[in-house]
Amino acid sequence: MQAWFKFKEIDSRDMGVTVTAMPSSVRADKRVNAITIPGRNGTLHFDDEVYDSYVNTMECAIKNRTKIDEIAAWLVGSGDMIFSTEPTKVYKVFIANKIEIAQMMRKFQKFMLSMDTQPFKYSVNARSENLELTAPTTIHNKGTVYSQPTITVYGSGNITLTINGTNYGLSGVDSYITIDSEMMEVYKDSTNANNKYSAMDFPMFEVGQNSVGWTGSVTKIEIEPKWRFL
Numbered sequence: 001m002q003a004w005f006k007f008k009e010i011d012s013r014d015m016g017v018t019v020t021a022m023p024s025s026v027r028a029d030k031r032v033n034a035i036t037i038p039g040r041n042g043t044l045h046f047d048d049e050v051y052d053s054y055v056n057t058m059e060c061a062i063k064n065r066t067k068i069d070e071i072a073a074w075l076v077g078s079g080d081m082i083f084s085t086e087p088t089k090v091y092k093v094f095i096a097n098k099i100e101i102a103q104m105m106r107k108f109q110k111f112m113l114s115m116d117t118q119p120f121k122y123s124v125n126a127r128s129e130n131l132e133l134t135a136p137t138t139i140h141n142k143g144t145v146y147s148q149p150t151i152t153v154y155g156s157g158n159i160t161l162t163i164n165g166t167n168y169g170l171s172g173v174d175s176y177i178t179i180d181s182e183m184m185e186v187y188k189d190s191t192n193a194n195n196k197y198s199a200m201d202f203p204m205f206e207v208g209q210n211s212v213g214w215t216g217s218v219t220k221i222e223i224e225p226k227w228r229f230l
Contacts, residue, residue, distance in 0.1 A: 001084070005058070007095075008079035012060070015074060016067055020110060021059035022085050027230050028054055028119030049146070051119035051230070061110045075113060082124060089229065090126070092118040120145065120228035131223040136213035141205040143227035148181035148204055150224040159216035164206065169198035170216075179203060182226065 003019035004012045012019065028051040034043050062071065081091045093115040123129060131139060141147055153159055154176045161168040161179075170177055170186075173196070177188050181202035186193045205225060214221070 004084045006080075006082040007075065007093075010074060015071055016063040017071060018061045018063065019058060019084070020061050022083060023056040023058045023115070026054055026056055026117075028052060051145075053116055053118050056115050056117050058113045058115070059110060060113055081115065081117075086121075088124055089121040090124050091115075091121050120230065122226065122228050126224075126226065129225055129227060131225060133212060133221045133223065134219075136211070138209050138211050139205070139223070139225070140209055141207050141225070141227060143207060144229045146204045146206050147226045147228055148202065149226055150178060150180045150182070151203060152176055152178045152222040153214070153218060154220045154222070155216060155218035157217050159214060159218055161203070161221075162211075162213045162215075163203045164210055166203075167199070168203055171196050171198065173216075 002013070003022055005019060006012070031050045031052050036043050062068065076095050076097075078092070078094045081093045082089070083091075095113065095115055097114050151161070153161060153170060153173065155173055156175065157173060159170045159173050161170065168179065170179075174188070177186065177193055177196060179186050179197065179202065181204060184202055186197040212221070212223075
């Protein structure tokens, strides 16, 4: 079976690009700070539960040199990446080597694609995983690491959203308000609403079961869970 990839929803096969060596299978490293204290044995480790991005490479070849400029213009910048070796997952990558790719393709049949890869991968069917709640319930995080969801609360007045026993306060809600945990922002459409939010941090869903409840005048809650995998 021919190896392929999709970047920015464009299939490498449609661009005349052949994959000759897929990227290595890499697991993102946790960002752990090690501190040595004078007079104390060993090392203290502080884990703030975040992961670092990493650089991965893929070897490709072109079939038609007349498409060099088109291919080089495509393979640059940020976008979603899907590999044929893992077609159900999406990686978020950044490709910065546009000039190097064009130069390599003009001189050689093959070229290396270097990708700055974000630590998590997501389901290609993420939209189908969105949830709409009209009553408190328990939802299951099927990923392998905690998720940072986008939650839109529909209702009015002062509302308290409760996830796994932690309260997230919303004041003066007018029709709806959105909490974006990944971006650490609260807004309504394009209007900043951070001043309506009261909590020490932002909601997250741990791996496995998570309880979701609320108090106040709420008609429904829409959740983009963003289940993710290492």
